[in-house]
Each structure stands twice: as C-alpha cells, then as structure tokens.
Amino acid sequence: QVQLVESGGGLVQAGGSLRLSCAASGRTFRSYTMGWFRQAPGKERDFVAAISWSGGNTYYVDSVKGRFTISRDTAKNTVFLQMNSLKPEDTAVYYCAASYGRSWPNLKRYEYDYWGQGTQVTVSS
Secondary structure, eight states: EEEEEOOOEEEETTTEEEEEEEEETTTGGEEEEEEEEEEEETTEEEEEEEETTTTEEEEEEEGGGGTTTEEEEGGEEEEEEHHHHHHHHGGHHHHHHHHHHSOOOOOOGGGGGGEEEOOEEEEOO
C-alpha cells in the first residue's frame, strides 16, 4: 500500500504563489511516477504535472508551463508543486497521485494507482 497526504492548499490572491506538498509512505515508492491533478467544481479531474522518480523527467500541461514547477525530495519521499503567478482559473482541489509500473509519460487518470484526499486551492481576483 502507498499512502499519500497533500498539504499546503489555501486562499491566495491572483498573482500570488503557493507550494503544495505530497508526503508518500509505503513500499517501493522510488519506482513510482508522481503526478498532480486538479478538479474544479463541475469539471473533470485533469492532469497538471508529473515527475519520474527513476529518470528525473518532468511534464506539464500547457496551461501551467512557466508558472508551476514540480520537484521531489527523494530522501523524504515528498513531491512538491510550486505554483507562481496564480490565476482565478487555477482554483480547484489539487490531488497528488502515484503511478506504478507504467511507461513515461503518465498523463491519464487511469494510469495512477494511489491518490491523496486532495487540498483546496482558491485564487481570488
């Protein structure tokens, strides 16, 4: 079993910054791709960013390129999502997820095996 716990969400003004954290525990964590997804009210849960633990690759959805950065601290089994220049359309519940045994890149919800409970990010105008 892999357990994921998100933290760092909150309320921020447009143009501000926020850093989300996802602490992971469980077996074979280093073999997982870690991803961030987000879901706004009434919308699908969409891919945001992913990082490959074995290869150090990263991938971002176009709408966050240049603003968001995904990173990892392998010693602490933690992944981060640094969000800068936040916009109201970034408002959503953000979820971290772990994908095991699939080829990079991992961009689809069905590719992920474990999910956190989510953390709310609200960006005000």
